[in-house]
Amino acid sequence: MNAEIPGWEAQHQFSKLGELELDNNQADKALTSFPDSILGQALNYHLSTYLEGKGIEQNIAFLVTGWVAWDTYKQIEQLLSYERENVLQSLSLTISAAQEIRKVQKYASIESYLIENISPTPKEPILIERWKVIGEDFTIPEIYVSLEAQLLDSNKLKENKAIVNLENWVKEQLNKPEKNRQVMFIQAGPGRGKSVFCKMFANWVREHLHPIWTPILIRLRDIDTFEPNIENTLRAAVRENFTNCDDWLSDRKTRYLFILDGFDELRFEGRTAKGIEDFLQQVGNYQAQTGCRHRFIVTGRESALHGIENRIPTNLNRLEIALMDDELQNQWLEKWSRLFGQDKAEEFQKFIEAVNCPVRVYELAREPLLLYLLAAMHRDNILTIEMFDDANDAQAKIIIYQETLDWVLTKQRPEKLNQELTEFDTEDLRLILTEAGLCITQSGKEWTSIKTIEERLKSEKSAREMLEKAKQNLGENPLRNALAAFYLRPAKATESTEGAVEFIHKSFGEFLCAQKITENLKKWVRLDSESRRDRFIIDDDKLSEEIYDLLSYGGLTPEIVEYLMALLDSEKQFNYLKLFERLEYFYQDWCRGKFINGSPNNLPLNQMQKFRTANILLDLRQVDIYAGLNVMILLLELYRYFHNNDEFRDKIIFYPCGKVGSNNFDNQLLLRIIGYSNSVTVGIFSETVGNFLLGASLEGVYLAGVHLAGASLDRANLSQANLKGAYLSEANLELANLKSANLSGANLSEASLAFADLEDANLQGANLSKASLVYADLKDANLQGVYLEDASISEANLLRANLEGANLQGANLQGANLSGASLEDANLQGANLEGAYLGRTSFDNEVYLEGANFKGANLTKVTLSGAYLEGANFTRANLEGACFLRFDLSEAKLDEAYLDEAYLEGINIKSIDLD
Template sequence: MASPSQKASKPKGITGRSLAVDGKDLFSALAKGVMHSFQGKWDEVASDSIDAVKALGIGTEPPAIAYILIRRAATASMFELVGETAKSGFFGTKPYASSTKTVLDFTISEHDIPIDKAFFQKPTELKVVKSFQALLCRWLELMGLEAHIANAVGGRFPAYYLYALNEEWKKHSKLYQPLLDSTDTPFQDASNQMWAWQSYASRLELAINESTFEEAFSLKQIYVPLRAYYEVFPIHKELDGMDKRKRTKRIVELKNELSTWLGNGKKDDAIRIISGGPGSGKSSFAKIFAAHIANSTEIKVLFIPLHRFDSSKDLTEAVGDFVTEENILPHNPLSPTNGETNLLIIFDGLDELASQGKAAVETARAFVREVDLTLEKRNSQTLKLRAIISGREMVLQDNETEFSSRRPHQLLTLLPYYIEEEVNDDDNNEEEIIDPDDLYDYDQRDIWWQQYGELTGKKYEGLPKHLDRDDLNEVTSQPLLNYLVALSYTRGALDFTKAVNLNKIYADLVSSVHERAYENKRRYTQIEGMTLESFARVLEEVGLAAWHGDGRTTTVREIEEHCFNNGLDRHLKTFEQGAKAGVLRLLAAFFFRQYGRRSSSGDATFMFTHKSFGEYLTARRIVRAMEKVAKERDNRRESSDEGWDEREALWRWVQLAGPSPMTSYLFRFVQNELRLKGKAKARKIQSCFAELFSLVLRSGMPMEQLPRTTFKQENFMARNAEEALLVCMSACARVTQEISPISHATRLVFGAWFRRVQGQRYSPASALAAYHLDFLNLEETELAVVDFYSANLSNSVLRGAEVQHAIFIQANLNYTNMEGVKADGASFEDATLIKTNLEKAKLLGANFSAARFHEVNLNGARMHDGALEHAIIRDTVTDAVLFELHPAQVASIQRAANEEMLKIHREGLLAEALNNVESES
């Protein structure tokens, strides 16, 4: 440790020494590396150049050692950055390496580099580092890169340098120890823990500065700050004495909101939940925020992607395992004995815990509870630990009861780049926007496209006019999808003046990766002859393998098994040869990357960069299977020696859809894919699936044909396959707008089937099947006391069905034919009934409180007990029969009748009620 006199002395520095001693050699080596990158020798050249940085006879005093540290870090970071640029093909095939030796004067002006606090705490702000960065940009241009690409690559240099600096120190800590002894800094007594946190902070910064989708720029350079809202529910007293909850959204800038929360430091307010849909920017924000807090505050940050986290273990134990396996820290930051006292953990991807269906959704709920419990325990005396959890909005809805009691600020929902104006006709659910900073109406797409234009040299002033369309708003408003639109738009392969859905954009992305490989045939000759169709087929099997696993990751062995079972062996071999030659790098930029090895088998594991990519590829594979099933059923009908019978078709289907449950996100891609196929194709599949679903209702799935497992596993697979059959049939029906002609062996079979698939409710969210009961033939079925809470039964036929005491709360009954239905005692609270046919329906005792009626046919319907008293009725003309009404109820309904042209036929009413009605008239 330095003596007091040394601490008081003037800091030593590197004086009178130009860092251009071997600068010219460095850039010459980089140019040589670019040339050798086409021969796959980049890493070899880089290693030789980094190892060549020696002491150079300048001594072992702190100034000399500091020079070595800076020089090695600069060399390593430049080779890493330029290597990525070379492998991405930005230099083309003929870089101007020979001209740089004579044109560039690689001289950095002399700088004094004081060895003080700034040397350790703000190393990227040193003048010499900025000089290296400027030279790198200039050299990249001389190597043939356009100015915007050179600036984008050079702009990422500080983060790479910071990471390389920390890695170099860790590797040769003994060599650099004199630097610590020569200055008065907190690092003199630094422990391994402190260095580990600093190194990890540099990793977080590097992660957001790495190339995005093989572009020259990084996430940090293209990122647009996100907005969010939280809800508050002030109570207002109405004139009629009823309390009304008025939904209020407060709009905030997410980074500022969370920074303020961290600054408040309240031990009883230690958690935030971030909710958003696929591609809404949850993970991007989490990474950006983690790097910002880790590198600009005293708070220690741990970023944990939950798909890499073992939630089955105790939280403290699982965190310890994570930091060990990821080589982040030498200690467990949640240890009761030596844990951190100012820690923020960001858990990214709560939906990753819910990839295996209902049981895993319960796992997600249990995980949040354990985080809450850990926070309460750790913060019992003083604030030590805080947590941020992000997840898809559907997972949070599945766990609504877990989050409903939280403080308003704790649950933050992401807003898109562009917010379409909502039309709200429901007077009972008024919504108020509190927006003190005028954030709500701001279209962030213009900002994003301006940044994208600057980084790519396109000079966009905002969202291009061809993309500023109502049918594309949903896509361009989401950060990830907006970027994919930009890739397709600049590629010019899609005609954006015509209808374009998300699947078309993803398909164009697959095509662009395939074309990139063919554009570089000299580098990727191994895939020559592999058509786009074959290329896409292999990718589909990768997506299917991931879906059958945990939803995001899969292994080489699992991919090989899927390809072998589907006759793709030859294509997979070609694909693998191309991958070894470098095509995998192209795929990794867009679809998935290798991530470690699976602990149970040791197989190399591949992880989808964005989960929605896997869902899209899986959806393509599912639709391909749907077409195959329909085709083979047609072949069997033409010839008894060809094709598949019903049982074999179901057996094939359960192999595809049984291992994992369908999700609403996957359904969206399936439906988009079917829309691209057209009505004729969808109609054929719908007819086939109606036939197969009818067989399922009669006889169940042919599980006896599968290799024997456990009854529980077979039941799980059967349930998944049956639900997927219904959901895919619904997807077809939404394209054809036609009823699925399923047949019922008895009146009871459908209700029994739905109860089994729905299962015991554990949250307000229903099973996926409940949202896909549309366009079904349920005529004269027995559905008494069935739980249709929030179900979608629109456009279905329930004529003559028995639904007494059934639950239709918040159900969608639009355009549903319920003529003659027996719904006595059924609950239709908050349901939507647009052009619903309730002619001659028996609705005695039915509850329509807050139900929304619009052009509903109630001719001959029978009801009483004030069923319509609190309903919202619009343009409904009817001749209903009302029984046993109290006078006040009759008067209330009569008032609604006068206002909404509702005609009431009275039968068996009390004389007093009739008098009241007449007097009211």
């Protein structure tokens, strides 16, 4: 509070309290419930008056006095300890009453919550485990270093903004009243330290800012139900007595800092981003309320915002956790040396800085989770540089996770001890862990019940026999021991999570889920060695059943797909072509509705019923939709992966609508798939598949009016496609082929079309505000009436483009080629045309060019009759042969302009600068 209180001033201020006379009842009240007593109220009054006199805000003073009054009982207890025994005996009933009253008071409940849920020294074993580092005896505070972050602007790094210390930045926000309506929104990829930051910062607030700010840490994965009223959702998540009062958020004596960790782990009915959008909107609206006393920090993966970027609250103050720089890495290694010795730390540092250390490993060592895993394996002598030869980012991560798995299963605990603890050998444990990874991913809740894992294992004969044997030897549930020992820990104890487990880190679950899917993919291409023909051991019917079993739970995430492709890449002699063909056959059958209409064996129905037994509440359509969309994702990834491979380039080609000109081409097929997907929730196709459309072959498809906001369509072939009225806001169309495409009336606001080929494209009436068209080819394109306000069109080719009536206000056309373009009735107010080429461009009629920058532009033989150019800048522009008939050049700047043979009849040159 930064208020100095000299002793003599305080003594004088509170000396009046000694003049109070209390009768026996009032004295008892002061002992049993000091804050409500006359003495307590007097103390509050004098303390508030004093603090406000020292410049403390009234609401803060009120908050502090409330906690001081409650804490006064501890001082009274100390004074009573000096009293004689007979005095204490006479007060024993009153003291007991005081202790009982304090137990049920709000402040006591808050203090208990802070000790158990925020401090690193809770009593509950489950909560103690959350402070431990994976597989180690030491805790998070012993290895944690404060992270750095980069400020964001609409999910883009703010230009010319320095890296900030994350903790210091958050502290500054809490001390700025003008930021009270802003939600602090921290995003980062997996393993970057989001959750650890939340734990450490919450504890720092508890130690240094409570009760000015009382930290409430909520793992969003723990929320079971979401109420229309966010107050009720928060109450249900905290589950403490102090939230039971109706005024728990309006009470002036408390002020909370809500730290909501893991918005990407929010799961709602339908598995769609709509739930995330609605929840973030609730948080944003609550924070923006006039008089809101509390603050919110929200963390999570940026990928969870895919497709909803333009619909999230505008009052999010966003930043992204940066990779660890050399200084932070050295701080971390210093802490590592305190735990395991200077020699170990220096050897590891030499390893990651060695000339022959792969660049991928060096880069991954800047992510906190992977830095720890690398250091731990190096400490235990199982990390070598040769392990990472020729590995890309994803492959390097796979190697680290695989080696970590081996390390946990064999090095940390000898195999003999594993069997003594669990009755399972190492391979059994691998199987159990991959099934657990799939179950947790499918649950959508970051945890799953041991019973669900057991049911999945029982579906295979060998696994079922393994379980029965282990159960006989142990006499109890063998899975509980196995899962407790490796990677997993009990989930937070609630009715819905009883007997449940969760992974120590989400990335492990995703990796193991990818391993499980990979094992099935390998089986799908395996041939029956006993068959004379090329017969698969998994026939088509069984394949379809397994696809629904594995892939109908929700959308595959980019992280899982990345692991999946890296795992397949590590396989020798894998038959990619057969996998592609089998998946494509399934896709074609799915498009025809074969499975949803199946009778009597209806695979979506069967799988829906299986999910229900595991408490996964998806309806029939959702199960069918996700199975088809996930297979589509795999086909798109295989096509992308082999696009530049000479062996498979002409063999593995995925056409979502069939190949143009072939008998099976159906230009509306993808439109129907999108419509079917969106029948559950609008935008579900974009949210699920949108990240994977890079390089897609969509030539000639009909996608009028589709919702593909934020989709990754860079390098996609959309030539001659009909995208009339499509919603493509914030979509990535860089280097896309849009030649002769119909984009009339499409919403491309903030979309990226850099280097895209838009020759002969129809963009009439499209919204391209704030879009990027840098180096795009718009030759002969129809941009009539298009909305390009504040768009970036620098170096673009607009040769002979039709820009009649276009709004280019504030657009950046620096270096663009506008030769022969038609700009009649266009609005270029404040546009930047510096260095642009406008030779023979037509500006007939009332073109509005006020304040436009034509510095250095080539305007040879340009026609500017009737245009309005007040204040325009023509410095060093080439105006040779230009026609300025009936032109308003008042206050324009023409110094060093080249006006040879320029036609200036009837122009207004008032205040013109002709230096």
